[in-house]
Amino acid sequence: MKKLIFGMLPLIVALWSCNTPETEGESETVKTMMDTATAASAPVVEDKDTTKQEVQELELHALGNTLEEIRYSTDTLETKAGAFVKLTFVNEGIDMPMVHNVVFTVPGKYKQVALAGARVGASGNYMPESEAVIAGSPMALPGQTVEMEFTAPTKPGLYDFVCTYPGHWQKMNGVLVVK
Numbered sequence: 321m322k323k324l325i326f327g328m329l330p331l332i333v334a335l336w337s338c339n340t341p342e343t344e345g346e347s348e349t350v351k352t353m354m355d356t357a358t359a360a361s362a363p364v365v366e367d368k369d370t371t372k373q374e375v376q377e378l379e380l381h382a383l384g385n386t387l388e389e390i391r392y393s394t395d396t397l398e399t400k401a402g403a404f405v406k407l408t409f410v411n412e413g414i415d416m417p418m419v420h421n422v423v424f425t426v427p428g429k430y431k432q433v434a435l436a437g438a439r440v441g442a443s444g445n446y447m448p449e450s451e452a453v454i455a456g457s458p459m460a461l462p463g464q465t466v467e468m469e470f471t472a473p474t475k476p477g478l479y480d481f482v483c484t485y486p487g488h489w490q491k492m493n494g495v496l497v498v499k
């Protein structure tokens with residue numbers, strides 16, 4: 321009996337060692353696949369981080385065709401703090417003096433910015449170089465639609481927006497609510 325077991329041992333060892341390279345080969349393949357998977361998923365995580373900023377789409381119209389009538393379609397716009405704002409500004413005016421823009425300013429500075437913008441004049445797009453300006457749209461001629469993009473303030477609060485075309489600020493101003 322003892323002799324039989326010893327006699328079979330080389331066979332068992334032979335079978336075992338025959339199996340070994342294959343098992344090793346498989347685990348090597350699995351390891352490689354896992355490495356590839358990790359490498360491939362890394363940039364996806366990065367992409368997610370860069371697109372983390374929330375997008376806030378807003379629309380604003382300029383209404384009226386005389387200095388008495390002119391106004392924005394709303395006096396309140398709203399966005400989340402730090403969001404990427406895409407604003408579509410539609411000028412519904414018809415006659416030539418109905419030229420408008422939208423300039424966002426720090427709280428309480430819309431009048432100051434508008435008066436400074438009027439002094440800059442047409443050549444400078446009525447846009448003053450001022451720390452009070454957060455962002456400004458291009459000028460929209462009568463019937464024109466312009467787009468602007470900017471990052472909303474990260475600090476919640478009540479900010480202002482105004483048209484800096486001369487003589488418009490009294491009728492064309494509003495509040496940007498940053499939540």
Ligand SMILES: [Cu+2]
Pocket residue numbers: 419420421483484485488492
């Ligand atoms: Cu205007």
